[in-house]
Each structure stands twice: as C-alpha cells, then as structure tokens.
Amino acid sequence: MSKTLFDKVWDSHVVKHIENGPDVLFIDRHLVHEVTSPVAFLGLKNRGIKVLYPERTFATADHNTPTRNQHLPVKDPLSANQLKALEENANAHNIPYWGLGHKKNGIVHVIGPENGITVPGATIVCGDSHTSTHGAFGAIAFGIGTSEVEMVLSTQCIMQPKPKSLRINVNGELSEAVTPKDVALFIISKLSTSGATGYFAEYAGDVFKNMSMEGRMTVCNLSIEMGARGGMIAPDETTFEYIKGREYTPKGKDWDAAMEYWSTLYSDDDAEFDKEVTFDAREIEPMITFGTNPGMGIGISKDIPLAESIDGSPATYKKSLEYMDYNEGEAMVGKPIDFVFLGSCTNGRIEDFRAFASIIKGRKKADNVTAWLVPGSHKVEAAIREEGILDVLTEAGFELREPGCSACLAMNDDKIPAGKYAVSTSNRNFEGRQGPGARTLLASPLVAAAAAVTGKVTDPRELMQEEVLA
Amino acid sequence: MAYDKFNILKSSAVPLPIENVDTDQIIPARFLKATERKGFGDNLFRDWRYNSDGTPKEQFVLNNPIYSGKILVGGKNFGSGSSREHAAWAVYDYGFRCVVSSFFADIFRGNCLNIGVLPVQVSPEFLDKIFKAIEADPKTELEVNLPEQKITILATGESESFDINDYKKQNMLNGFDDIDYLLNIQKDIEKYAENTPL
Numbered sequence: 317m318s319k320t321l322f323d324k325v326w327d328s329h330v331v332k333h334i335e336n337g338p339d340v341l342f343i344d345r346h347l348v349h350e351v352t353s354p355v356a357f358l359g360l361k362n363r364g365i366k367v368l369y370p371e372r373t374f375a376t377a378d379h380n381t382p383t384r385n386q387h388l389p390v391k392d393p394l395s396a397n398q399l400k401a402l403e404e405n406a407n408a409h410n411i412p413y414w415g416l417g418h419k420k421n422g423i424v425h426v427i428g429p430e431n432g433i434t435v436p437g438a439t440i441v442c443g444d445s446h447t448s449t450h451g452a453f454g455a456i457a458f459g460i461g462t463s464e465v466e467m468v469l470s471t472q473c474i475m476q477p478k479p480k481s482l483r484i485n486v487n488g489e490l491s492e493a494v495t496p497k498d499v500a501l502f503i504i505s506k507l508s509t510s511g512a513t514g515y516f517a518e519y520a521g522d523v524f525k526n527m528s529m530e531g532r533m534t535v536c537n538l539s540i541e542m543g544a545r546g547g548m549i550a551p552d553e554t555t556f557e558y559i560k561g562r563e564y565t566p567k568g569k570d571w572d573a574a575m576e577y578w579s580t581l582y583s584d585d586d587a588e589f590d591k592e593v594t595f596d597a598r599e600i601e602p603m604i605t606f607g608t609n610p611g612m613g614i615g616i617s618k619d620i621p622l623a624e625s626i627d628g629s630p631a632t633y634k635k636s637l638e639y640m641d642y643n644e645g646e647a648m649v650g651k652p653i654d655f656v657f658l659g660s661c662t663n664g665r666i667e668d669f670r671a672f673a674s675i676i677k678g679r680k681k682a683d684n685v686t687a688w689l690v691p692g693s694h695k696v697e698a699a700i701r702e703e704g705i706l707d708v709l710t711e712a713g714f715e716l717r718e719p720g721c722s723a724c725l726a727m728n729d730d731k732i733p734a735g736k737y738a739v740s741t742s743n744r745n746f747e748g749r750q751g752p753g754a755r756t757l758l759a760s761p762l763v764a765a766a767a768a769v770t771g772k773v774t775d776p777r778e779l780m781q782e783e784v785l786a
Numbered sequence: 787m788a789y790d791k792f793n794i795l796k797s798s799a800v801p802l803p804i805e806n807v808d809t810d811q812i813i814p815a816r817f818l819k820a821t822e823r824k825g826f827g828d829n830l831f832r833d834w835r836y837n838s839d840g841t842p843k844e845q846f847v848l849n850n851p852i853y854s855g856k857i858l859v860g861g862k863n864f865g866s867g868s869s870r871e872h873a874a875w876a877v878y879d880y881g882f883r884c885v886v887s888s889f890f891a892d893i894f895r896g897n898c899l900n901i902g903v904l905p906v907q908v909s910p911e912f913l914d915k916i917f918k919a920i921e922a923d924p925k926t927e928l929e930v931n932l933p934e935q936k937i938t939i940l941a942t943g944e945s946e947s948f949d950i951n952d953y954k955k956q957n958m959l960n961g962f963d964d965i966d967y968l969l970n971i972q973k974d975i976e977k978y979a980e981n982t983p984l
Contacts, residue, residue, distance in 0.1 A: 331978045332971060337953025340968065342978050352870065354821035363965070368972075369979065380819060394819035401821045445869040445893060459893055461871035463900035463963070471968035473975055476896075477951065509806060510863040513892055543866065545892050570983070609806050609866070629861065632805040725815040725868075734838065746810040746867060748833045 318584035320481050321550050322516050325456045325581065329439045331473060338475040344438040346468045347424045348375040348411065350402040351727070352443025356466035357405040367409040367469045374433055375406040375413045378423045379444075380727045383690050383717035386416045395728065409469075422693020422719045425449040425661035429533065430695050432562025436551035436578040441468055446661045446743060448539040451548035452532035453555055454581045456516070458546040479545055480590040482515035483583070486523040488597035493777045495671065496531035497663055497741065497760035499523060500538035501603035501613040503595065508627065509611040513543030515591060518583060523597050524549050529558040530667040537662045538743055541610040550582040602776055604648050605745050605758040607636040612745070616763060616775050620646050639747050640755050641735075648757075648773050655738035656687040656768040657750070658761055660724035663741035664692030666699045668761040673708045675765035675779055681713035682771030688730055689714055690722040712769070726751045739767040789902035791961040795884055795930045796940070798855035800847055801920045807860050808867035809894060813876040815868075826872055827879030848880075852924040859886045859916055865894025874898045884930050886937065888913040899954050902961065906930060906937055912946045915939060932958060 319327070332340040353375075360366065367373060380395045390396040399416065406413035414420040420427055425446055428434040436454035441447060443465045450457035464474050484503060504511075517539050524532060532549050539547030549555075556575065559565045566574045601615035614621065620637070622644045623630040637643065642651075658664075658672050669691070681687055689709065691697040697719060700706050706716060723730040724742035726749065732738045734753025741764050745756035757773065766774040817829040835846050842849040858877060864887035865873065874897040877885060883903060888910040898905045908916070919926045919939045929938045932955065938945035950958070957963065968975070 331975055334953050337951050340971065340975075342975065342982065344982065351818050355823045355871075358822065359965070365969075368975075379815075392819075398819055398821055443869060443871075445867065447869075459869035461869055461874070461893060461897035461900060463871060463897065463965075467965050467968055470965055471972060471975055472979060473968050475953075475964045475968070479892075509866050510889060510891070513863070513889070543863075543891060566983075609808065629805045631803075632861065635804070725810075727815045727818065731816075744808075744810065744867060746808045748814055749810050752814070752816075752833055752838060 318587045320583040320587045320589060321454065321518055321548060321581055322456065322481055323587070325437050325439065326478060338477045340473050341439060341476055343441050343468050343472055343474055344372060345433055345440045346373045347428055347433070347440065347442035347447070348373060348465070349379055349424050349442070349444065350377045350398045351379040352462050353405065353465055354398060354401045355462050356469055359466040360470055363470070365470050367411060369472050370410040372472060373411045373469065375402055375411050376421055376424050376427060377402060377415050379721045379725065381416055381720040382728050383720050383722045383730055386718045419694050422695065423661045423664060423721055425537065426664055426692030426696065429453065429529070430562070430693060432559055432565035435559060435565055435574070436555060437581050441474060445540045446537050448544070448546040449533050449537040449661055451536040451539065451546045452529060453559065454548055454551035454578070456546065456548065459540065479516040480514055482512055482517045482544065482591045483589040484517055484519050485521040485592070485594040486519070486597055487521040487594065488523070490523060490597045490600065493602050493762055493780060494600050495760040495762060496527055496534040498600055498603040500535045501605065501610065501758060502600045504538060504542045504611050505603070505613040506595070507542045507593070509541060509609045510543045512539070515544050517544045517547035519547055519549050520583070525552070528667060529554060530665045533665070534662055538610070541743060551578050602760060602763050604763055604773060605756070606640065606642055606648055608639055608745055608747050609636070610743065610745060610758060612636065613758065614648065616648060616773070618648070620644055620648065649775055651773040652684070652737065653739050653757070653767050653772055654684065654686065654736040655732050656685055656764050657690070657723045657738055657740040657742060658764055659688070659690030659692065659722055660742035661692065661721070662743040663761050664690060664696065666696050666703070668741065669696070669700050669705050670703070671761040672765040673705045675762055675776055676712045676714070676769055677708050679712055679769040681768055684771045685768050687714050687768050688717060688723055690717045691719050693719050723750050725749065726754070732756070739764045739773070789961050789963065790883070792883065792902060792904050792932050792958045794932065795856060796927055797857050798925050799857035799859050799886070799916070799920055799928050800853045800855055801917055802847055802858065802860045803917050805861040806863045806866055809865060809870050809873040810867055812865065812873040813870065818870060818872050823875055825879070826876035827881065830876040830880045856881060856883045857886060857928055857930065858882045858884070859913070859920070862887065862889045862910065864890050866891040869893045871897045871901070874901050874903055878903050886913070886916065899958070900964065902958065904930065904932065904958060906948045908937060908946050908948060915944055
C-alpha cells in the first residue's frame, strides 16, 4: 500500500494500537527545557521512578534565561529556581544538560539540529509547540504538554491518535526579498490559525526543494501557527549534507545503514492525503502581520483588510485591530515602530543574521528604534563573529545579546513596553506575547532590518533597490 | 497520577464569546516560572482580568459576579498557541471542569484531557444557543453527561452529542491517566526500544 512520508515514520514507531483510542508512539529523542519540565520530574519523583532512557533525552535552558550577563547569577529568584530545578533533575537522571554558559547552550530547536540530535525518520518531542521545527529533516516532531513530558520521561512513549494528512505545495520561483518566513506567513494567512488543526503537514514543491535547511526549519517551525501539530519535508541531499558529521548523527557503517533507511523517506507517488492545497510562489511578497494572531498577515504593500472581507467573527477582528490601534483599510508601509527583535527558534539562525546584515550594511540604526538581536545559540553567535557580521552590526549601531528565547515570549527581562510596536522575527503576535500591552508585527529578518534602519514599516525591496542604484 | 473522575456535570457556565483565545491570554508566559503545579488559577486570563496595577477590569467576565460555574464556554479555536499545560492547569485551578467551544486547538485539547478537564466540542449553532441561553439567564444550567456523550441546555432541553474516543472516555470516567497505562506495557516498550538504535 502506498504511504505518505508521515505514514512511514509514524507507522514504524507504533508500539501498540488501541482500538478507538490513541496509538502508543515510541519517541526517539526528547528535548527538555526548564519551563515545561519541573512538574513532570516531580511526577516521576512521586511515582518513585527514573527516566527510562536518559540517553535519548537532552536538556537545555532557554525560555527563562537572561540575554545579558549570563556569566552572573540569574537575578530573578523564580527564574533562578527553575533553572536550578532543571540542572538538579538532569543530574539526578543522568541527562545531558547544556545550561547557561555551556558552549552547546541555545534555543532548544536551534541546538537540536546543530548538534545532530535531529535526524530524518525520527520521532522527536519537546514541551514546546515549536518542536515542529525539526520536521524540516523529515522527522515527526511536535510539541507536548507537561503530562506528556512526564510520559516520555518515564516510558519513552506518548499516546496520540494519528492525525490526518495535509500536503502543502508551493511551486515556482520566489520573488526578490521573499524569504522562508514570508512563505510560511503567507500560507498561514491563507489557511488561518486553525486551518490545519487535526492535521500533520507535509511541505512539497519547488520552493521547499530549493530551500536551505535553515529555511526549511523556519517553515516547519511555523506549522503550529496554522493549527497543525507539525510539518515535515522529505529528506534529500540538502538534508544529508547538513547533518553529516554532526556530533550525534550516525558515523561510519551506522551512517550507511541510516542512509539506506532515510532514502526511503518520501511520500509515494500515489499516496493519498486527506487534504491538499497548492500555491504559486509568485503570489507571495514580503509579509507582515497587522493583528493579534499569525493568520492576520498581508503582503507588505497591501492595506489592512476590511472587517467585512474576512472570515470569522467581525467582533474578534475589530477587538484585535483595537489592541493594535490600527484601522481597517490603512497601509502598513510607513507605520512607525519602536522596537526590532531579531531572534527566536523561528529566525535566530546564521542565515537570518546574514539576511539582516545584508540590509543594514552601510546604514545606521534609526534613532527611534531599540533593537534586540539575539542569536539562537552560542554556535550561531560564534558564526556571527567569525563571518564579520558582528562588525557590520556594530558599525550600524546595533549590539548583540546572548542566546535564548528572549522577547519571543518575554519570560525574562526582554519585554516590549505596553503600547509600543515591535517588528519581530518571532512566531506569535498574540496580545501581550512580547510583554503586557506590547504590539507585535511578525515579519522576516529582511523586513525587520528595513524597519530597524528606517524607524517605520518599510518594504525591504526599496532599500535593496537603492543598493542596486548605488 | 490519577485525577478527579468525571461523570455528569450540572452547572451554570461562564461565557467568553471571543474567537482564537490563545494560551498566552489564558496564562501569560511571565506566570510560568513555578516548579510546582499550584496557584495558576489566580493568573487565569491575567491581562484581560486585571489592570497593570493589579486592580480588576470590571467589564471582564470573570470579574462579573453574575457569572459563575464549573463550565467555561469559549469561541471558536479555543486554546491555540503554545503547548503550555499551565493553560489547562489555570483553567482547572480556577475551578472549571469542562470547556465548551465549537473548535479546539489540538495541544490544548490533549492537555485538558490529560488532567481531567473535559473539552466538549459542539456545533457553531449549538454554541450560539448556549451563548444566547446564558445571555438570557446568567444562572442557566448546562448538563454535561460524559457516559452518554451529551450536552444539554437544561432550561430549553436542547441537547447535542459530542465526540470523545473510548480510551479517553474511560480514563475520564475512572480518573486514570496515560502513564498508568504506559507503565503497564513497559515490557512491550523495552522490546521495541531494543530494536531501535538511537
């Protein structure tokens, strides 16, 4: 019987199927961070059991960490306590722990792929919804709640009904200044934040075939924002080249054996999907959001849609615009902004910093803008220095912070003040997401850079045009 | 760890007729710093419920004493966003045992089921009827009957059936959790793991 990529990986991990119930799914690799794990470890303690397979478990601190002075004790006592709890739990259960200051420390979804923990055909979970990132490698990866973290710690399994399948095709060639982030925001704007709920997505077509691994990670990362538990892309030469030689990827004979399996990981020609959608790459322009969920995005040159033209409740739509202090029919270009945030598991990798630097090179940060540039990991930070990007940033009046989730969810001090506008490369523009009362405009690193140097929402193509003319 | 059993719940309900209520609204990230599962109810819908100085926002439904009960009724796509189980804990800790909506985000739905809060998905039409019934009489009662998988507006007798898989239904009825089940089949799991390289 022909199978989808998702079927192949899922079916091979089912330990037991429960009639009219969930599957018991074996989890190959479990990523753990400080915020969603302490209650799970407490559960193990109460039951008197240990982590079943610590060698399949990896812990890092990222959500609740400062992005300055990481060598000093963490000031917030609650945060410090949570970090201490993770360290103690990791030590008590022999789990590799990459805490603050460790050279492998960083955002959990950045360091997984960086260190080769993420491989094709694996099942990967973490108590974080953006675990979908790892699907870029042809893995089944999804976010779980703390009860499920406890399940995986104690039994390396999770109980999940098999989701329905959705294929998203984007064919053709992307236009200038259109990045993977724009592709994802475009898809979410078409499907809405609940359009893929109940499904697991596969991304296919020219655009994803031609995309770098980091770009694929950005796209898969945002799968959850259209409601899908996860999204995946069939592994290919780009994937194998990226993972080869990384610390936790197989070596020698094991690599050959793995390659044999990985090369079978694609959707069969006649595989059937429960739902399939297709878009033309040329329809996509640089995107920006104007509302309070990631589905409220438009091409940057467009106007904010009228309430009567949207699906869903007009009252909810108006409440959202009211929060943003925007009106229907207004243009996004030219809107003043106060903050720029470059970072997060969505856009905190080296290619994102390269893109950002390409726009700001030879320009200056606008005086009215506060910019927080936060690398996704120490490895990303090292690359920023090695490639000379730090010099470009410094020259333009920007400074680099230390790795972590930072203003994406604003658990630490990196909070956008109430009423202020932030162009952010992160993944959620929910009310108060980046701080109580903060207003978030989600966009790509190019759009963020254009805003950072002009102090307002600016089409990056204009600045790129200037460069060509110069 | 076992949780409360759920059988038949008869209660008035708190209406929140807003779509896409995300987990950052249910519990903002800055309240996720605890290492134990307690006290989350105080911060349920924190920024909708309180001003920045901590005074209550009187127009918000949880601050309106005419609404109360163990059932929260929300608009479409309830619980979208993050995987934080803290959102479900906050709902539970505040005193809700059931959330009704016309559509739930996946992870939130699963998290509720894992801690003994019943997510009841109804049709958009029935959701509308519930909102209207509460509007007409804030004390109106709903009956959520898990054994029969039926929700009824008691004042009008209108009812609708809802879905839940048999496995989860039994768990909810008996207060069992998944870990009890998984620990019982640990031998099968270990056998599977032996044949699965890292």
